[in-house]
Amino acid sequence: MKQKSRNSVDNLHETTTGATGVTTDMRVIVPLQGVVQGGGGLVLGSIIPCALFYFLQLYLKAKNPSDDVPNPSPPPQLPETPPPPPPPGGLQRVHSVRSIWSPRGTNGQVQVSTRANSVIKHPDSPYYVGLKRAFDNLYDESSNPEGIIQLGLDENKLSLDLIQDWLVTHTKCSMIGQELQMDRISTYHPFHGSSELKLTVASFMSQVMEGHVSFNPSQIVLTAGTTPALEMLAFCLADPGNAFLVPSPYFPELDRDIKWRTGVEIIPVPCRSSDNFSLHTTALHRAYNQAKKRGIKIQGSNGDKNQEFVSMAEIVNSEEYDRNRVHIVYGLSKDLSAPGLRVGVVYSFDKNVLEASKKLTRFSSVSSLNQRMLVSMLNDSRFVEGFIKINRERVEKMSDLFVGGLKSLGIECMKSGGGFYCWADLSGFIRPYSEKGELELWEKLLNVGKVNSTPGSSCHCVEPGWFRFCFTNLEEKEIPLVMERIKRVL
């Protein structure tokens, strides 16, 4: 499946400018999201589900792929693979993310939003200059007596011993007593995460990906959860009124997470069950052209999420393509089953995105208590290995049982290799065959069957009758009851 669709690539044209430049050309960013339909685990070749989003900035030439007009710019050099046969129905399938990716050859900087630029360019006042200078050469009576005395920082160290004593006395907690010393957890720290935790998270991400990919800790920005990480990235890549093209169905909260404060729109690019809900360049171009007609500037397209994405890891590590256009959002919530801990990651190759993100983490930083605990836990590699293995086995088993249960009711699910949920086709059970029928079935499942699911329309799925069932909240013994309740409704 390493075929390339030359047709679609020919119509993708790079018009990037420097970070400071302004271009009137159309720009597309493809945030590749691997969450809906339990496909998260597939993204980087791992069966462990994970909240991974890829934001891939492309530069689309505003030209329909079905046009026969020759492309005035020379086609980018591609690896020597034959073009695929024309697909039935005239649709051009994106067979790999490579095919919608333009090769290297830019100045190495991607274009960030006007707002992100103003964040990056905001001059540090003497307040910040002084803080930094003092931190870099801090006075210490014995080790650095000629260092700078810090009187610029509004911080109180006078009574930390009291808090420390309370923790030691009341919790008998060796971790807090030793690793979580109050002078390390309760004072100001880098908002974008300690270098220790970044190192640990990079190694954990690599471990989750079974070593297929390595992550550079210096490209990591930590934030208080995946939601703020997504918002931060949207803020960095697009201005208000700009839009991301996102293949649907997608994560039900994505619209408001992205739009509420950034003003950035989401335009769904419909994918269909006949294609295993994978992305077609035709649909991408159509959505792009429609947005263009409405005067909306496209800043991104949340990309494909099918099995092909196993190749993302290779592409990111390949020298052949412009890595500055890939921005990854990752959350520990899935792989560590701990959304309550609020740890998200922005991983980018672009220094502007990293610089703006680091500055913006002041609005959403990971607490030092969590950082210390996670460093301690994730550095225990035997524990992490065991956890990943056992958790994977449990999720797989539950998935098999649940999907099998649905099958016995005559309900088929999309083929999926991981994830906390399945994506089930109940289109045969809805009347009328429309969103209305779908919502009526959802209501019946909820009110009569007493089972809460997510209707596909909440995920912007264009085909009515698809439902998302998360099964990792269940215990095994509850599956027969769930099936009985669903059956009662159908």
Added chain:
Amino acid sequence: MKQKSRNSVDNLHETTTGATGVTTDMRVIVPLQGVVQGGGGLVLGSIIPCALFYFLQLYLKAKNPSDDVPNPSPPPQLPETPPPPPPPGGLQRVHSVRSIWSPRGTNGQVQVSTRANSVIKHPDSPYYVGLKRAFDNLYDESSNPEGIIQLGLDENKLSLDLIQDWLVTHTKCSMIGQELQMDRISTYHPFHGSSELKLTVASFMSQVMEGHVSFNPSQIVLTAGTTPALEMLAFCLADPGNAFLVPSPYFPELDRDIKWRTGVEIIPVPCRSSDNFSLHTTALHRAYNQAKKRGIKIQGSNGDKNQEFVSMAEIVNSEEYDRNRVHIVYGLSKDLSAPGLRVGVVYSFDKNVLEASKKLTRFSSVSSLNQRMLVSMLNDSRFVEGFIKINRERVEKMSDLFVGGLKSLGIECMKSGGGFYCWADLSGFIRPYSEKGELELWEKLLNVGKVNSTPGSSCHCVEPGWFRFCFTNLEEKEIPLVMERIKRVL
């Protein structure tokens, strides 16, 4: 000092509309900030320094207070106090926040920003409706067998036992072992904070205020630090391009904290040393009119921060005034000396502000680990009492020593009853008497004296030569060294 300035009140006219209404009248919000010059501790009658910001929404009639044109609207009924004598130099001093506050009589709803309104009005999709319905009536085998089975939540409970075991085995931490059960800390929880922590924080805030004020936990929204709390409130109260009037000098980070993502401007209202840096209505009106001429809509004014603010607590609890216009931002960072824990509070009387804020906490929520630890610690009232008392004594002692040390060098500080820093007058030591001279002295202190301070210009102080020195980072024995280094430069 309970005098009211009738003149200034006469010129404040309420034009509030409902939350959904649109008004073309000028609106003013006064965020009352008690941080610069160590005045935080004074704000609510406590000597304990705390990061408290009050956002007070006023509705200013666009009329200069010095105009003699009769006000067409009847003056609001005021308590029977004689008007103060005209101050020297024609300036009208705001003697109490009451004097710039309009009385009750509105429809009880303040106007929130267009953006906050769209957040409030955003209809919940079936995804959220279902989640909530299931949570409200959750299936449990024994206690609620007819309850709803939750298949809508993308959460994995299958391996929480592994994490729990690790914590128990590796940390021997009774708090984590008992109170911090993984099924409580690692799963999704209300983004705006647990009701337990809200109760605890309300009681702690009251304790810090020595019982002069009580706080209602249902009016509390918790967020990951004071910085996101301020940004969230700015987002709720103002639209991009609107502005807050903020008496200067103020907190050095405030401009970028407010503006970067919200697009809301800060317009400094200059205060002067001759008035102990307190706010005059004349300056407020001047700034307001200048902004109006520039076409900027004023949504707020970050208010007074002088000794008078002891009365804020009473006013908030008084029936006489419209409490819906007071919005408080509080941070545990100061009172608990623990900014690393990232816990901030938005406290509001207005249901729209609370509703929008609660929804926005998804971008910046407090981690469940911190929540559990803080509930445990802050509920230990003997510890809290002791901490507040001892910490206060230490801060006071350090303040006396530091201010005394500066005095021996011929440097006077503003009178202050608390806070982690002092606000010192070095205007006699700068050449030229300008921002340039001030910055040269700051650089000399940093490079030659090896002492980092904050120049007043970083706090938007209009008078050159003022410096902020934070002394709570020091140990007592270091004070002579600091003084020697400062002396070397002067």
